[in-house]
Amino acid sequence: MDYWEDGVVVVEGELIAEVGPYDGLPVDEDLRPGLLTPGFVDAHVHYPQSRIVGAASGPLLEWLARSVFPQEQRFADDGYAREVADSFVEGLARAGTTLAMIYGSVHASATQILLEALEARGLRAIAGPVLMDVDSPEALIRPPELALPELEALAERWRGHPRLQVAVIPRFALSCSVEMMEAAAELARARDLWVSTHISENADEIALTCARFQAQDYLEVYERHGLIHARTVLAHCIHFSPSEWERMAEAQAVVAHCPDSNAFLGSGSMPVGEVLARDIPLAIGSDVAAGRSLSIPHGLAHAYDNGLRTGTRLDPRRLLWWGTAGGAQALGHGPTGTGGGLGAVGRLAPGYAADMALHPVPSYVEGEDGALGALLFDADRPRPTRTWVAGREVYSAGAGAADGGAG
Ligand SMILES: [Zn+2]
Structure with missing residues (x-):
């Protein structure tokens, strides 16, 4: 530094x-x-959750059902989506965040509205609607034959933009069919788009996932369907086995570390030493609304505490690097990244x-x-x-x- x-x-x-x-x-x-x-980099944040920050309604699966899914249904309404998108984007800029990977709701129109707000404000982002086609409230189910053409049209519309990219975001394994995950991976490959999803956040979630897909571990579910590679950002990664960490390193997939969210939902502490030992790319996610602030310094302070809890005392210089240059590099905006012609950022x-x-x-x-x-x-x-x-x-x-x- x-x-x-x-x-x-x-x-x-x-x-x-x-x-x-x-x-x-x-x-x-x-x-x-x-x-x-340098401006901050937020590798994981949900724009349609920005009005439910502080909903202390339970661990992951209960919190999703009680607080998140009812709120995300409201983004079928373009007027509501626009109002929230404008204040969310202003919130990022006010937090000093200049590049973010942003999850939308299932509605492609709400992500289009978000991208327009980002464009007007001038921020950098990689954003997409979440893909959900099973085991979710009826209003949030979007079958692959509808969701993927909508996503492809969105990607086409924003192709070549100097600061904005569209991402492929299967929400998490429990909300996706095998067909959805395979088609999502294929679309990402065909159009060279970033992939992001959640993984290994909560013990109940992991048990349900491994049982449903008859998998040895969580990572295997995504690997099977071609979703794990160097253009994949995986939020949480808390309860990985040694084998999963080895395969993450091999794939050079990116860890989006969201320590404030992990603390608030009681999900656990990510063993950051495993990431450092294997030189796995890492960026910090605010994970609003499970995270309680858009501030990346706030997230980095939580990353420091999380490090201490898991036996790793992190140098503040490393924290700042993760929140700026390191995060940017992990999201393809470094000097040798694949940002599709975007300039290097973060220093x-x-x-x-x-x-x-x-x-x-x-x-x-x-x-x-x-x-x-x-x-x-x-x-x-x-x-x-x-x-x-x-x-x-x-x-x-x-x-x-x-x-x-x-x-
Ligand atoms: Zn999240």
Whole structure:
């Protein structure tokens, strides 16, 4: 990690041209005092759940039935979807998040509305409707012969967009038939789309999944249908066997680590040492609404606690890397990624896209360790005051709205 006590960033167009210690020459904007970081990366978040944050209605399967599924049914209504999409997208920008992998509801129209809101705001995202065709409330069942052509049309509509991509998202094994999973994997392969799903979150979920599919373990269910590869993002990965961890490493599939969500639903603690030992790509997910905040620093603080619980003391520099450059790389937005022509993001470095967030830190904070501590672990920290994507401001708290802190 590079840190400058008093630094300057030169932005030319969408890209960062230069970064280094401030040389005293005139600048267009003096952002001092304040901590400028790369924009954050959220690898797992559900936009149609953004109004049920805090629903403490039980462990995973009960919480889905009681709180999530009734709410997600409302996204059949385009007007409601638009209202929530606009505030959700503003919430991401306000949190300093500049790239996110976003789950929609089953309704392709609600994801189209989300993509329009992301486009208008200027954020980067990989987003898709969730696929569900079995064992779900009637109103959320969308058979493959309807869901996949809708998804393909959506992918076609957004193909080649510089910041937005459409993803293939079988919600989780329990909501998908074999036919759905196979067709989803095929569509992702044919159109080179990201795949994302949930895995190994909750003991009851795992037992039901292995029984229904007569599988040795959870990962096998997705492997069988061609869903596990280096363009797959798997949320949770809490209760994997050693064999599942080995196969994750072999596939170079991405772990979306959602420690706040895992704590809130009582799902368990992800053994992060297994990920580090095998160099498996990892990114942090807020997992709103099981996660209670869109703030990636909030998620990183939970990742630190989760690490301690599982016997791994994480360096705050590694946490910040996961929330920025590491997360971006895991989602194909790194310098050697397969982002389909998208620029590299996640660092303040020459050649990277100018995706940045400005944080008011207290005036007494000094040095790299102090700045990292305040950014990641001070739970009373003020929110970012400004956010940029590709050099364009996508959020500003406005004059007087910054809630203190900067001295
Ligand atoms: Zn989730």
